[in-house]
Amino acid sequence: MTALTDDTLPTSPRAMRDEMIAFVVMALLLASVPFTGVYPFFVMQALCFALLACAFNLLIGYGGLLSFGHAMFMGTAGYCSGHALKVWGLPPELGILVGIAAAFVLSLVTGYISIRRQGIYFSMITLALSQLLYFIYLQAPFTHGEDGIQGIPQGHLIGVFDLSKPTILYYVVLVGFLAGFLLIYRIINSPFGEVLKSIRENEPRAISLGYRTDQYKFLAFVLSGTLAGFAGALKVFVAQNASLTDVHWSMSGEVVLMTLVGGLGTIFGPVVGAFVIIAMQQYLAGFGQWVTVIQGSIFVICVLTFRRGLVGEVAHYFRRSL
């Protein structure tokens, strides 16, 4: 069986340098957005999805586990943060923590259930679990069903930063995204990350070397789900609502698409993919259902001809790790 990614080498000092340069360039580009006149709401939305896609990529790109229900973490964190901010009146920092905690608990439970089966069964189970959660949220009173939680107050972060000002909110979201991104980068390059990659490449061999692979996969699942929850909690401040669309299977599919377009198992791929897909949705919004058709076509084209994704192809061409 061919592996999902061909980046199997441990990170060399040169690769580390390339990645640090790329990270600084990305951070500077993103930090200069408010001065360029680009619509900040669009970039903030893309950043939230980029973090979600990076979290998803941690699981598939480095653990070889395709979760088809990652929207459930984002949606759950969104609902819980939104509820905490609006109904309990908590300040933003605690609201974010509530969302992350909810996603953490959810990933403990769903991870425990889904990690019991491998390969495509794992994908089907995560999809089914997210659909289960979708129906629960549809009926639960605190989510307000079809309407969702509307008009969530943004408030002042640690009592100082007024999140209703777009520029301040933008930098808060950016810092959140960069922190999450660096954490994922750290995880990938830790001894834990190396074991995870070895499990992806050859699980029986990892077992024979004495690793309890199930525990590693479970931990990767929990980390990924919790980080996805962080993305969901940030998104609440951008969108100021939490709704059923964030838990729907089509959202999980979009996350998969973003990562696939950018490059599975590449560090920057999910970020590029998220920006490409969100921009596409923005510009093609007038075409109605054709957007779905185009997304489906991108899936097909990527799988058939373009499996490394945008960043993966570039990295492969220059023989660099990105």
Added chain:
Amino acid sequence: MQALYAQLLVGLINGSFYALLSLGLAVIFGMLNIINFAHGALYMMGAFVAYFLLNLGGVNYWWALLLAPIIVGIFGMILERTMLQWLTGLDHLYGLLLTFGIALIVQGVFQNYFGSSGLPYAIPDQLKGGMNLGFMFLPVYRGWVVIFSLVVCLATWFLIEKTRLGAYLRAATENPTLVRAFGINVPRMITLTYGLGVGLAALAGVLSAPINQVRPLMGADLIIVVFAVVVIGGMGSIMGSIITGFALGVIEGLTKYFYPEASNTVVFVLMVVVLLVKPTGLTGRAA
């Protein structure tokens, strides 16, 4: 009591669709090692083909029952020849992603032309009306769906488990290279298998058209339930898929009667319970 029997019947009908769809998924998975995410979309296509045949070509229900699976089956075989066959040797997950993309395309195209509302499809004259069974009133068409699905499921089981063609098929599932060495055209068998699995989905679509109306998204949510059914039953055994499909339909029907709030979620909850108690599924081998 009337309501209980009515829900049981609805459960049996849903169970027929679960059985037909999970059977097709299992057959396709056995040969192609692909989980066909497009199964729900092809089920929907079956219903739409029947609708077109009736409204554009004046072809009645009985012919649609034969023609729609063939037309959709040919469409499926074209998909297999042009796209799916290139995935042999790659990770399973790519098959899932590719067929998910195909599902989005097919559903998107139909949604674009037909919106999200349902199109009516009349019950054929011969199956109109109902019978009084003494303890309940049975609409003839609904009884027909259950019995016909059961017959088709058992016929498929017979084809795969008891005939020479089925033996080739099972052998090719175990070891395609060896079967090829005996001079059997395995790639053609793979194509035909995909056509068969897809045809079963289209047949379920035609059967459901008079009951559930013809909608572009009729298969989208159904396929997720069928995935849960497949996880519960395991894909190792044909008979297992059939029995699990019908059984889960009945359980869902009973839930609708006793605790309607949970009727949407009961299959997923059962999946969780099965995974906790017996992670390999009820009949399946370890994956």
